Amino acid sequence: MADFSSYSPITSELDPPFAVVDLAAFRRNADDLVRRAGGTPIRVAAKSVRCRSLLTEALARPGFQGVMAYALPEAIWLARNGFDDILMGYPTVHRAALRELAADAEAAARITLMIDDQDQLDLIRSVAPDGARIRVCLDVDASLRLLGQHLGVRRSPLRTPAQVQALARIVADDNRFELVGVMFYEAQIAGMPDSSPAVRWVKRRSAAELADRRGAVVDAVKQVGSVNLVNSGGTGSLEISSADPVVTEVTAGSGLFGPTLFDRYDVFQPEPAVAFALSVVRRPGRGFATLFGGGYIASGGAGKSRLPKPAWPFGLKLIGTEGAGEVQTPVRGDTADGLRIGDRVWMRHAKAGEMCERFNTLYAIDGDQLTPLPTYRGEGKNFG
Structure with missing residues (x-):
């Protein structure tokens, strides 16, 4: 399975929000x-x-x-x-x-x-x-x-x-x-x-x-x-x-990227191959941290299943009253208290390619190599 904890060292020079593909x-x-x-x-x-x-x-x-x-x-x-x-x-x-x-x-x-x-x-x-x-x-x-x-x-x-x-x-x-x-x-x-x-x-x-x-x-x-x-x-x-x-x-x-909508199938479960990183910018209270950006909502019937989900550190959840916001996304959980200003939280999108409309680049992680790959948006193309 994708090891989200291993992504931070190889991407340490990048400023979130950014997206990676394993x-x-x-x-x-x-x-x-x-x-x-x-x-x-x-x-x-x-x-x-x-x-x-x-x-x-x-x-x-x-x-x-x-x-x-x-x-x-x-x-x-x-x-x-x-x-x-x-x-x-x-x-x-x-x-x-x-x-x-x-x-x-x-x-x-x-x-x-x-x-x-x-x-x-x-x-x-x-x-x-x-x-x-x-x-x-x-x-x-x-x-x-x-x-x-x-x-x-x-x-x-x-x-x-x-x-x-x-x-x-x-x-x-x-x-x-x-x-x-x-x-x-x-x-x-x-x-x-x-x-x-x-x-x-x-x-x-x-x-x-x-x-x-x-x-x-x-x-x-x-x-x-x-x-x-x-x-x-x-x-x-x-x-x-x-x-x-x-x-x-x-x-x-979609199975190439492994978004969250495919987490509950009986016969298969793709690995999470794509994720995006957000920065902790606030500590509003015990058990909470607030991230910059993150409101990358998937298409389809509006509901919780279309929201991105915190993937790492484990134990974080979105707040029901706020969800994922355009400029800030609060998360809660016991592990939130271990987060400091400037730390990263890795998120997974509900669907696959739609996330690429928010990023010019997917940073490809291949062993210890990091290679920027332009998305459609990064090539100046928007076909939506």
């Missing part, structure tokens, strides 16, 4: 993802990394292949910096980027857009001049519908084989587009900790339903054209997704 833990996490994928190639989710050097590090390892981007300007930037096989994870309506893609045959050959609606195709036609052929993938709703409830994220309107086939036919009939494949993201499996028997039951039920429907969808699309790509899964569902023979690749990214 490359040994990062590599072990990568190896574990490959093991869990069972031979199915892993596409790296760029939004969970947001650092070109670390994307390259992951893709250099056997078992990883391709990038999933979250924004089209990001995908074009990555393509022009040597990355190949870039799949968009989400639809785009970025008109300038679409025009840029259509005018760049090399980038268009490396990037696949994600769609789930004919209106998205119409928008692409309306803003992109005739030029390079645009590759597209169909995003299929992978949620579980049970007793009138929608269990999963609100993504694609495509669900049934007939619905997916109808859009596939529209793509295939337009020579401006090339149909590449289909994607399923089962967030209700990949993104939910195993926190109760009810959650575990939902995951099993959802996996069974999706395995049947995913095969039927792929068969329906094959009646229209070839299907070269069937993407599925996330860090939390690699075993389940890769076990389906129709799936050609899985996606993972």
